Amino acid sequence: MSVISLRLKDREIERINELSKMSHKDKSAVARELIDYGWEFLMIKQYREGKLSLSALAEKLELSVSEAIDLLSEFGVESPIDYDDYLKGFEAFKK
């Protein structure tokens, strides 16, 4: 692991302290967990906004596509496919 220096706001330090006490983990571990959660949230948000494909989301989160689908289902993240696209989808079956 590498070491870096960061300037944090008082509120952010309070949050790390609070989480550290709650989870009985050291501050570094808690900060790393928060970064992971933040990364996951941002990637899911980008997927939800249609900026990231499902496979790209899976890669960013180091998951298989199947696991990414399970994660999105678990969090109840709505698919970005809209009703117009759904209606257009029927045209593929027309002969």
Place this chain on the structure above:
Amino acid sequence: MEMVFDSSTMILLAKSELLGIASENIHIIIPEMVKAECAVKNTFDAKLILALIGNKKIEVVTANQKAVGALRRDFKIHAGEAESLAVALKKQIPLAVDDLPTIKACKILNVKFTTAIHFLITITEKGRIDSEMALVKLEKLSFYGRYNKRIIDDAAKRLKGGKECRL
């Protein structure tokens, strides 16, 4: 009828236990990268997909990598999605995909697209499963596919025979 599948729709149908029935009605074609994406872990859906490939129900083809590179660059989509789109473009057949960036690319390139929920409706319309079972499958598909309420409501209506499906 032939159709290219992206891993998103393929996995959704496998998780909803509809892929076997879909493969009996449609000749499913996937590029190598989609096979790799689907089989990367030893999950139930991976085993099902590999079994269907083994039984020749799903055909695996090689995509033109030059075309794949251009599609990835132009539409910022991933390798599996770009390979599926490249095969659909070359063969001039529809693409089954539950991924918005790839659907957007399909619209621009004039490639017909469809999603997992359309297969459930089609299979039911053709009498392959009854309405009661179709609604159970819809529940499963809505969990994994996470379609919006308007789509789910419309699909439920079609599955109950409330609106004629134009297929």
